[in-house]
Amino acid sequence: xxxxxILLLLLSLQVFACAVIADSQTCPATNSDSCGDGWEGExxxxxxxxxxxxxxxxxxxxxxxxxxxxxxxxxxxxxWFRFSVAxxxxxxxxxxxxxxxxxxxxxxxxxxxxxxxxxxxMRANFEFINKLGVDYWCFHDRDIAPDGKxxxxxxxxxxxxVALAKELQGNKxxxxxxxxxxxxxxxxxxxxxxxxxxxxxxxxxxxxxxMEVTHYLGGENYVFWxxxxxxxxxxxxDMERELNHLARFLESAVAHKRKIGFNGTLLIEPxxxxxxxxxxxxxxxxxxxxxxxxxxxxxxxxxxxxxHATLSGHSCHHELETARINGLLGNIDANTGDPQVGWDxxxxxxxxxxxxxxxxxxxxNGGIAPGGFNFDAKLRRxxxxxxxxxxxxxxxxxxxxxxxxxxxxIIEDGSLDELVRKRYQSFDSEIGSMIEAGKADFEFLEKKVxxxxxxxxxxxxxxxxxxxxxxxx
Numbered sequence: 001x002x003x004x005x006i007l008l009l010l011l012s013l014q015v016f017a018c019a020v021i022a023d024s025q026t027c028p029a030t031n032s033d034s035c036g037d038g039w040e041g042e043x044x045x046x047x048x049x050x051x052x053x054x055x056x057x058x059x060x061x062x063x064x065x066x067x068x069x070x071x072x073x074x075x076x077x078x079x080w081f082r083f084s085v086a087x088x089x090x091x092x093x094x095x096x097x098x099x100x101x102x103x104x105x106x107x108x109x110x111x112x113x114x115x116x117x118x119x120x121x122m123r124a125n126f127e128f129i130n131k132l133g134v135d136y137w138c139f140h141d142r143d144i145a146p147d148g149k150x151x152x153x154x155x156x157x158x159x160x161x162v163a164l165a166k167e168l169q170g171n172k173x174x175x176x177x178x179x180x181x182x183x184x185x186x187x188x189x190x191x192x193x194x195x196x197x198x199x200x201x202x203x204x205x206x207x208x209x210x211m212e213v214t215h216y217l218g219g220e221n222y223v224f225w226x227x228x229x230x231x232x233x234x235x236x237x238d239m240e241r242e243l244n245h246l247a248r249f250l251e252s253a254v255a256h257k258r259k260i261g262f263n264g265t266l267l268i269e270p271x272x273x274x275x276x277x278x279x280x281x282x283x284x285x286x287x288x289x290x291x292x293x294x295x296x297x298x299x300x301x302x303x304x305x306x307x308h309a310t311l312s313g314h315s316c317h318h319e320l321e322t323a324r325i326n327g328l329l330g331n332i333d334a335n336t337g338d339p340q341v342g343w344d345x346x347x348x349x350x351x352x353x354x355x356x357x358x359x360x361x362x363x364x365n366g367g368i369a370p371g372g373f374n375f376d377a378k379l380r381r382x383x384x385x386x387x388x389x390x391x392x393x394x395x396x397x398x399x400x401x402x403x404x405x406x407x408x409x410i411i412e413d414g415s416l417d418e419l420v421r422k423r424y425q426s427f428d429s430e431i432g433s434m435i436e437a438g439k440a441d442f443e444f445l446e447k448k449v450x451x452x453x454x455x456x457x458x459x460x461x462x463x464x465x466x467x468x469x470x471x472x473x
Contacts, residue, residue: 355403
């Protein structure tokens with residue numbers, strides 16, 4: 001009996017020791033004193049490296065369709081996508097909304113926005129993207145580092161966190177960086193389109209610094225999202241002057257890019273409204289027109305966000321095609337909205353058909369590098385476990401991987417392309433070629449109509465096109 005008690009005591013001590021050791025490998029917010037800048041434990045101790053297990057796998061923490069090294073149409077999956085994690089949604093998302101307080105209390109948070117916590121978030125970021133197996137991340141300046149009472153203090157805070165990011169980054173890369181010109185009260189009238197000169201200047205200084213740290217981290221793109229570059233009412237707005245100011249601002253960004261030797265692509269992200277009633281870069285076509293008017297068409301490309309496309313009354317496929325045929329497709333913010341909700345819900349994409357259409361455009365574009373697919377998507381308010389962060393990204397990546405596989409089937413089959421070719425085959429004639437070359441005037445065409453008589457108009461075969469498309473899913 002005594003021997004049994006001793007054995008039980010030893011087993012209890014072993015379990016206690018294991019618990020202590022296991023606990024020391026994690027860094028909850030309540031243990032902040034022991035989780036300093038040099039701490040190298042885990043924020044996600046129960047999450048393994050996410051691997052490809054194939055469509056038959058029932059493991060929620062595994063890819064079923066995304067196989068990074070697999071070649072599709074002569075290019076590895078990881079090179080078609082260049083997936084990126086959005087720092088703001090993944091590590092700063094709280095689950096709060098206009099009707100309710102935060103629901104997420106992540107292990108790297110302690111309720112403050114101190115430099116210490118900013119560094120802890122950065123460590124969590126790199127553990128996450130390493131376990132997820134993606135190569136890129138994106139950030140806003142004020143998401144990764146706290147603001148300051150002065151610009152000098154804000155810049156110093158940013159420098160300190162960026163230095164840690166540089167140290168931790170290893171072989172990971174910044175897909176793009178940007179400046180947050182919408183949250184601080186100074187930007188209530190906008191940044192580049194503010195009615196106040198001092199705000200315009202502050203926005204310029206903030207973008208200057210954000211471009212410099214993006215360059216320092218080896219960023220491949222830089223994004224401009226003008227959430228408050230628009231108006232609430234035209235009664236008190238000089239729209240022409242604001243648009244002119246916006247153009248001057250972007251011209252200055254181009255000049256600074258060249259000055260610092262930044263070879264990345266400058267991207268504009270269209271959105272129709274929210275938080276303003278009308279945003280100046282409403283959609284891809286509006287933004288392309290703006291760039292042409294001000295002579296900036298060769299300096300920028302577009303970052304198309306699927307949820308923004310639907311807010312502007314378009315499909316994501318439409319916006320991507322508009323960008324592509326204008327030579328402006330630079331990056332994709334991979335997310336979706338809810339058709340029953342009229343705002344920017346930033347959900348992970350799960351629609352296989354939409355993903356297939358997206359990838360048809362990307363393939364026709366020859367890829368998207370140096371851009372990529374950034375998951376500008378957040379967990380639902382009710383999803384509060386850290387593993388949900390992984391599951392959300394896994395389903396988003398798998399959905400797009402299925403889209404790529406389906407798009408490749410459609411292209412290799414050729415039936416859909418042949419249907420489209422036949423629909424326009426009358427323009428492959430001599431006269432059709434004259435029209436497309438601008439060599440057939442109205443008088444010439446009038447004579448041809450009198451010669452031919454009433455034209456025969458064939459079926460567009462939309463249902464057949466939809467059948468071919470659906471068969472690939």
